[in-house]
Amino acid sequence: MNIRTILFICAVSIFIVTLTAIASYYLRRARRSSKRDWEQLLHRLKNVDRNSIAEVALDIIDESGQRRSDEGSALLEPSEVWRLVGGLDGLEVLEANCAVLIDLVFYLQQWYPEALTAAEQLRLNAREIEWNIGRLRSAQKTGKLESVFVMYAQPAVATYYLMTQRVLAIYEQGRFAMLPDLRDAL
Amino acid sequence: MQLTGLDLLLWVAGLGTHLFLLGVLFIRRRFTTFPIFTALIIANVGRTATLYLVQTHGSRASYFYTFWSLGLLDTVLQLAVVYEMYSLTFRPLGAWVRDVRGGFVRLVIVSVAVAAGLTWLATPHARRWMQVVVIKGNFFSSVCFSELFVGMVVLAVKSGLPWKTYVARISQGLGVYSLVDVLVEAGHSYFGVGHNTQRYTTLSHFRMATYLVCVAYWIIMLWRNAPPSRKLPENLRGHLIQLQSMVNPALVRIRQERTP
Numbered sequence: 001m002n003i004r005t006i007l008f009i010c011a012v013s014i015f016i017v018t019l020t021a022i023a024s025y026y027l028r029r030a031r032r033s034s035k036r037d038w039e040q041l042l043h044r045l046k047n048v049d050r051n052s053i054a055e056v057a058l059d060i061i062d063e064s065g066q067r068r069s070d071e072g073s074a075l076l077e078p079s080e081v082w083r084l085v086g087g088l089d090g091l092e093v094l095e096a097n098c099a100v101l102i103d104l105v106f107y108l109q110q111w112y113p114e115a116l117t118a119a120e121q122l123r124l125n126a127r128e129i130e131w132n133i134g135r136l137r138s139a140q141k142t143g144k145l146e147s148v149f150v151m152y153a154q155p156a157v158a159t160y161y162l163m164t165q166r167v168l169a170i171y172e173q174g175r176f177a178m179l180p181d182l183r184d185a186l
Numbered sequence: 187m188q189l190t191g192l193d194l195l196l197w198v199a200g201l202g203t204h205l206f207l208l209g210v211l212f213i214r215r216r217f218t219t220f221p222i223f224t225a226l227i228i229a230n231v232g233r234t235a236t237l238y239l240v241q242t243h244g245s246r247a248s249y250f251y252t253f254w255s256l257g258l259l260d261t262v263l264q265l266a267v268v269y270e271m272y273s274l275t276f277r278p279l280g281a282w283v284r285d286v287r288g289g290f291v292r293l294v295i296v297s298v299a300v301a302a303g304l305t306w307l308a309t310p311h312a313r314r315w316m317q318v319v320v321i322k323g324n325f326f327s328s329v330c331f332s333e334l335f336v337g338m339v340v341l342a343v344k345s346g347l348p349w350k351t352y353v354a355r356i357s358q359g360l361g362v363y364s365l366v367d368v369l370v371e372a373g374h375s376y377f378g379v380g381h382n383t384q385r386y387t388t389l390s391h392f393r394m395a396t397y398l399v400c401v402a403y404w405i406i407m408l409w410r411n412a413p414p415s416r417k418l419p420e421n422l423r424g425h426l427i428q429l430q431s432m433v434n435p436a437l438v439r440i441r442q443e444r445t446p
Contacts, residue, residue, distance in 0.1 A: 005376070008307040012372045015304060015329070019365065023336045026343045120283070123345065 041107060042181055044100045046093045050164075052084040053094075057161030060154055065162050078150045085153055088140060091133050094160045098126035101163050105170065118170055125159050132156035189241070196394045201234045203401040210409050216352065222270040223356060226263040233260065254320070261327055267360065268334050274353045275342050286345050293341065297333035301326050311378030321379070325371035332368050335361035355407035359400040366396045 059076045062068055076084075085091060105119040132152040139145045139152075168183060189197075208227050211217045217224040233256045240252045276286050310321040335357055342349055349357075370393040377385040 002309075004307060004309055008304070008309070008372075009376065011304055011307055012368070015300070016365065016368060019332060019336050023339055023361065026336075026339045030339070030343045030349065119348075123283075123347070127345075 041100060041103055044103075045097055048090070048093055048097065049084075049086075052086075053157055053161055053164075056081055056084050056154060057158040061158045061162070063165075065165075076150075076154075078146070081150050081154055082146070085157055087149075088133075088136055088145065091129075091136065091153055091156060094156065095126075095129055095133050098122075098129055098160065098163065101167050102126055104167055118166065122163055122166065125163050129156045129159050132159075192391060196391060196398070197234065197238065199398055200394065200401075201231065203398055203405065204231045204234070207401055207405050207408070210405050214409060216408050219274070219352065220270060220356065222263070222266045226260075226267050229256075229259060229263055264327075264331060264360075267356075268331065268338075271335075271353055271357050271360075272338060274350060275338065275347060276345075283345065283347065286341055286347075289341050289344070293334070293337040297330050297337065300333060301329035304329055308372075308375040310375040313379070317379050321371070321374050325368075325375055328364055328367040328371045332361065332364035335364055351412040352408060356404060359403050359407075363397055363400045367393055370396075 056076065058068075059081075060068060060074055068074070086093070102119060102122050105122055132155055135152045136145060136149065139148045204227055208224070208231065211220070211224050211227065236256065237249070237253060240249050244252070272290075276283050276290075305322050305326040308322055308325055310318055312318045312321065338357060339361075341347075370389045373389045374386055377389070379386050
């Protein structure tokens, strides 16, 4: 058996083991998330100060999600935004909660497939928040976090705020029994 | 070419299970959702019948060309089925989801690179150069398919897109078959096709038996009904439609104004 054949056998073995491990991990993850019950989902939501989130978000958008252009908009100082959001750590909590918000609509979608539109919209919003946080992480590495924080953090918070309002509205419109629990958690 | 009893048994079982699956696809009207997958099954039935006729009435050369031409068609249709599964998963609202495009391109590049690397390492023993090409070609395509199916699972889970019941079942069957096929084709490459083709034939039988198990799995799963869904209340349906149209412009504005 020559070296190349030995390498071939090793490479194929590693390939099969790696691919099987990846497939098993992700299939288990998908099964776990589809079997989560309501309490487990709410339990995954991390605590955030909803008043601070609303204050930061409503500084640049109105309740309907429209961009504000009046004189009283975009008045928050960068230091205030940093304090209200809780810095990059606070944004990472919001990022983690985004996944739960999508799961909450996915939970609904198991019975009502039409909720797919909302789930897809929330998924895109979550991606947008991830993108903003990614830029902030890069800025942190280059020591420019504070100078660009507001530029990325405030839109991320505004999107998160809209996401929570949207999930609540969906459950409210559907008159689902779990609405009070959800309202408390969000 | 002499056919053994096991060859004939696998041939007949293959034709029978494919006809059965075709019946399920049409009776349960699954062909409307999976037209390409249905075409693959029809092609497999036609391929089995054609090869049998050519084998019994045609020459050795005509069998060779028919076998590889239909094999090529099979590979093209399998690629089309991969596209169909991706399309059903990653186009939830009728358009490809934007945030998965980058991941998909990376997946294709990595899949082809890994498959090319592994294929380059393979050194099958064969009497003719054509046999080397065939063994290497089969190995390359089996590695690519297995990566594409596992990649689909990873992309769907990471992007939070749910799998529809039947898409998941068809993909799981093809994914498992592709992984077994990688092992079989690696075995073909390792043992080669010298004067003694016994090992090559045994491995081929193993692959065919695995495929029959997959077809049986599809028959059962596609016959069963998907979990029933309830009707969305009218007010919530209206709200969801309104939500979609309201939110999009706001998001675009926020993105444009607050990000470079």
